[in-house]
Each structure stands twice: as structure tokens, then as C-alpha cells.
Amino acid sequence: MVITALLATTFLVKACGFAYDFLGYSISAAHGTTAAGAALTLFGVGWCVGQLASGAMTDRLGARSACTIGLLLAAAVCAGLTVASGLNTLMLLAFCLGCTMDVHRPAVSAQINERLTNDGARTRAQGWVYWVSNVGISLSGGVGGFVAQAHGYRFLFALNAVASVAAALLVRRTLTGRRAAPRAEQAHVTYAQIISDARLRWMVAAAIAATTCAYGLISVLPLVMSADGLAPSAYGTAMLANSAAVLLLSPPLTRLLVGRDDRVRYPIGPVLAAGSLILGAAMALAALQHTIVGYATAAVLMVPGEICYSVAAGAFVATAAPAGAIGRYQAALSVAGAIASLTPLAVAGALTAGGRPLVAGLLVASAVLGALACVPLSRTLRTADTADTAEPAGHRPVPY
Template identity: 75%
Template sequence: MTVPASHPALIRARPAAPSARTVITTLLGTTLLIKACGFAYDFLGYYIGDAHGTTAAGAALTVFGVGWCVGQLASGAVTDRLGARTACSIGLLLAAVVCAGLAAADTLPSLLLLAFCLGCTMDVSRPALSAEINDRVTSEGARTRAQGWLYWVSNVGVSLSGGVGGYFAHQHGYRALFVANGVACVAAAVLARRVLSGRPSPVRAGREHRFYAQMLADTPLRWMVAAAIGAMVCAYGLVSVLPLVMNADGLPPSAYGTAMIANTVAVLVLSPPLTRFLVGRGDRVRYSVAPVLAVGSLTLGAAMGLAALQHTTLGYSTAAVAMVPGEVCYSVAIGAYLATAAPPGAIGRYQAALSGAGAIASLTPLGIAFALNTGGRPLVAGLLAASAALAALACVPLSRSLRTSAPPRPAAEPVQAQH
């Protein structure tokens, strides 16, 4: 008997597409891998400071921040144009090459060039992963939780990187850390190729693309970026200011590792209940963006101001723990903004703009090093507190502009996942 070609037994079964929950869980795991092995940035200041002095370390971190701005803008545009997979995988492979270069370089000019290239590539995954989350999740509450968990995982990874890397560097040196960072970037690029979308989703592809020049007309985005810069000057002090002041105290990398482990434990313990309190379990976000961001900014400023005045491992660890509520508030506020106010056709660019705010904030280490050498720790603490206060003040017009702007809503319904 002839079996028709359409017989079910002759039709090759297609593998089921991974669920949104599976994809987002994988994205969170990929983020954790990238950040937990992000030794190159965490120990760039220590590495260059030991060989060339505190001012050279501050200059390298500042150059890194310039590259970070460039990399975020490029990654956001590539994500919206060519898809998350292309932006993420290419950027991570380039980051692996830069890490290998850091392991081999020793002259200050070559290290400064590599610091710029590292900034261009190390955080390119952020816009791509945020865009993928907004493509996969429909409700505002679930999006905010997913975006918030992305920041939470990043914080955990950064703290783990500092903690584990500090002890490892004390025993084996910094070059081995840079090689491990490069290997992790290659592994993350492979995961990105398997999980992320190859092209922009129909929701984003069907929308008119927004260029960065057009985004300048978005008043809430302008105030959001302004507030984010002020807050991130304090938040990124954990991996930029803290190594500078601890190095000035003559404390070894293992002391920095202890402070970062304390931050990690606090993040693991405090983030879940604080996130549930701020976001809730429904489809809508419980609190508006501006007040949450203001509280987070002031908390970060107070904690980093405290850190600048310390001289012991215990004191630095206490300040690192005190930062955590501010970190959670900031991550929830950013996640809520992306979930409720970013247009579907420009998620990558909007995330890039907010990540770029962090990059601009990372330009401060050279100024912090100068302030440390001229005005001492009280001046550093005052500058950090002032930055936090300016961020909180920017939240006032941000709140007003968010109330008067109607947030765009997705036109299509992608696969829904609850988190």
C-alpha cells in the first residue's frame, strides 16, 4: 500500500519553540555569567593602579566610560535594526578579544586603548536582552519584574565578580582573571546565538524606528536619563570609587572581595522582598517611577558617601550592604520605565540611552581621584551626596512629564510569561 506523502509518520516533527519563561530564564542566566565573570572592568582600576598609580587608574576607568557610551549607542541601534542575536553575539566575541589583549598588554598607552575597547564591548548585551524581554512579555507588571530581575542578576553578578575575583587575583594575579573573562564572553555569545531572536520581532519591525536625535524630543526620557546619571555616579562607585579609596588605604584585593561578597549576600536577601513590595503581583506596577527612583538615588548617595569616609574592611563592607535598597529601587524604576513608557520600535535604543547614563556616570573616576588627592575623603563624600541630591531633584519634573505623556502600548500580543 502506498503511503501518502502527507502521512503524519513521514512528516518530520518540528521542535517546539522555547517558552517565554524558558527564554527569559536563559537570558537571566546569561547575564549572570557575563557579570559574574566581568573581572576585566572590576579589576581594571586595581591592575593599572598597582603598575602606574591612582591617577592612571582613574584615567583608564574614565576612558572605559567613554567607550561604554559609544558601545551602548551602537548596540541599541543594532538591536533595533538587526535583532538582539546579532548585537549581543558580535559584541561579546569582540569583548573576548579585548580581554585577551588586556592579559598581554603592560604599557600604559596600550592599556588605555584596551580600556576604551573594553568599554565599547563589555555591556553590549544589555539593550539586546531588554528588547527581548519586552518582545516576550505582555503585561506591564510582568515586564517590570523581568526587567528588574535583569538588573538584580547584574548586581549579583558584579558582586560575585568582585568577591571571587578579589581572592583569585590575590593568589594568581590579574591576567588570569582577564583570560577567564574572555572565555565567559565566548560562552555567553554561544548562548545568545541559540536563544535570542535573529531579527526584530513583528511588534518592533512593524514600527517606525526612532533615531537618537528623535528621542531627544521625549521629555520624560530626558529627565529619566538625567536622574539616572546622578544615581549611577553613586551606584557605580561600588566598582570604581571603592577600589580607588581602598587602594589608597593600602588594602589588598581580598579586602575589596570581602566588601563585594557582603553586597552580594545583601542583594540575595533583600532584593526579592523589596521587589515584591515595589512592584506587587498584578499586571500593573504598584508605584510610579519617579518617587521610587528618587528614594533609590538618595539611598545610594548616602551609602557611597559613607563608604568614602571609611578606612577598614568592615566599614567598606557595611557601606556596600547599605547600598542594596538603593540598587533595588533603581532597578525597579528603570524596569518600570522600559515596561510602560518605551516605544515597541525602539526598546534597544531606550535601554541604550539609560545604560548610556550609567556609562556617563562611569566617567567620574578621574575626577574622584583628583578630589581624593586634593580635598580628601570629605570632598569625595560631598560630591557623591550632591550627585544623589541632583538625581532626586530631577525626579520632580520627571514625575510631572510622565503624568502628562501618554505611554505607547504594544499593538501586537507576543507570547506572555509571568514572573
């Protein structure tokens, strides 16, 4: 019941996450593409800050408190977007939105790992979180594009605020107030200690490169489509195409990657590397398009890469994070996505300096760097597996 409620909360937040999806479109329409890129970059900075704070809050205060506080703050920021018009105010709100919009993610991950003791079950549940997130993001962009064209961006931001309040109430009703881990464990776990885990360092490096391409769907795509003069409904069409592909391709591809025991059939490193390369190729193709059909096709082609990344990231969190630090391990991966979201200003600059070929080249380079980072990642994971095998039964070593 609790896991189902957490998945429902994740889906609600992502499916109604109109503020991030259309913040760039809204600011671009009023203040230009460069201002939109700057606002989305500030969102990414806020995302980094918010994820680090949320991970620490989850491990110290518990998932219920961290999730509720963050979602209510997100609702307040979205409400502010419904009335703000000045560029400086919008920039401040973009930063605050980043701090709060994805604050639930470390808490959800921590609850899954706390309540499920089997690594296979954890991997399956973490994979479901990434899956519902992908579907929700696609639906948000798809439905939101048509709603924005009919009712405007401020109406979308108001819907986002209402959904955040509803999600906070759902979390408050479903989760208990207990801490994510005993205080004795929490007292000895810090971000400095977490960073000492070589597995996490290489995982974050690979994730930054891969998600730079993945988040192009909601950062690069709006900018290049705006430059083509396409309406928000065109962006909605591309996102709906991505959502449909996620729904159709996730079951067979997940069965290919995950065995009957809910464990990944292949090593995490190669799966993540394949996902990074697919995402880079698809988004590079998107950067070179000028038609709705072209953008929609690229959005569909990136789906196998999204699935590979989701499976690899879910398996990593489920098996690598020690007790008392689950929230911060997930926060570290979320920060990787936040860092990747800092690209809009660079994309806007690249469009001005070298046009779409330069943007495409940068996306491909990022994908290749992500695949290369998977080589040392695989090596550190094999070393850790060897150490685990050498430990007495029932002992799970902490990697710092």
C-alpha cells in the same frame, strides 16, 4: 525558556566581568592611582559609544546579531588585557572594553519587551535583569578579589574572555535571527526622535546622578581602598557583603515595591528619588572609611538604593519604550550608567585636592540632583499617563 536564557547570559557576563572590576586595581598597581582613574574614565567613554551603537544595532539587526558580535569583541579585548603591559596600550584596551563589555544589555531588554506583551510581566522580567546584574557584579568583585590575590589579574582577564565567548554561544543558540521589530517601524525611529521624549530625558538625567553613586561600588571603592593599601581580597570581602545583602533584601523589598500584578505600587519618580538618596548616603559613608568592616558596611547599606533604582528603571523600560525603539531606550539608560562611570579620574583628582570629605560631598550632591530630577520626571510621566487614558483602547502612542 528564552527569557531564562537571557537572564543566564546576563548573570554570566556580570558574574565573570572581572576585567572592569579589576582593571583599576591592575593599572593602579603598575602605573599608579591617577593612571587607573584615567583608564576607568576612558572605559566610561567607550561605554557611552558602545551602548549607543548596540542600541541601534539591536533595533536594526536584531538582538541575536548585536549580542553575539558584541560579546565576541569583548572576549578579544579581555584576551588583549592578558598580555598588555604598556600604559598607552592599556588605555586603548580600556576604551575598547567599555565599548563591548555591556553590549548585551539593550538586546536583552528588547527581547523581553518583544516576547512579553503584558506590561506587568515586562516589568517583572526587566526587574529580574537588574537583579541578576547586581548579584553578578557583586559576585564578580567578591570572588575575583580572592582569585586575583592567588593567581593575578591576567588570569582574571582570561576567565572573563572565556565567559564572554560562552555567553555569545548561549545567545547564538537560544535566540532566533529575526529582527527586534519590523523594518517599517525601525525606519522612522532615530536617536533624535527618542531624545524628544521628555520622559526619557528626565529619566536619563536622574539615572546619571543615581548611578554615579551606584557605580561608586566598582569605581570609587577600588580607588579609596587602594589608597588605604588594602589587598584585592579586602575589596572582594566588601563586594561579597553587598552580594549577600542583595540576595537577602531583594525579595522583601521587591514585594514592598511591586504588587501581585507585577506593577510598581508607587510612582516611578519617588521610588527612583529614594534610591538615589540612599545610594548617595551609602557611598559617601564608604568614601570616609579606612577599614574592611567600614567598607563592607557601606556596601550593604547601599543595597536598598540599588533595589529602588532597579525597580524604577525596569518599570520605565517596560512601560515607556515604544515598539521599534526598545533597544535604544535601554541604550539611553545604559549610557546614563556609562556617563556615571566617567567619575574615577575626577575621584582621583578630588582625593588629591580635598581628600575623602570632598569625594563624599560630591557623591551626596550627585544623589540630591538625582532626587530633584525625579520631580519633573514624575510630572512628565503623569502627563503621558493622562494622554494614554485618552487614547482609544488598544492604541499605544509613540512619544515623538
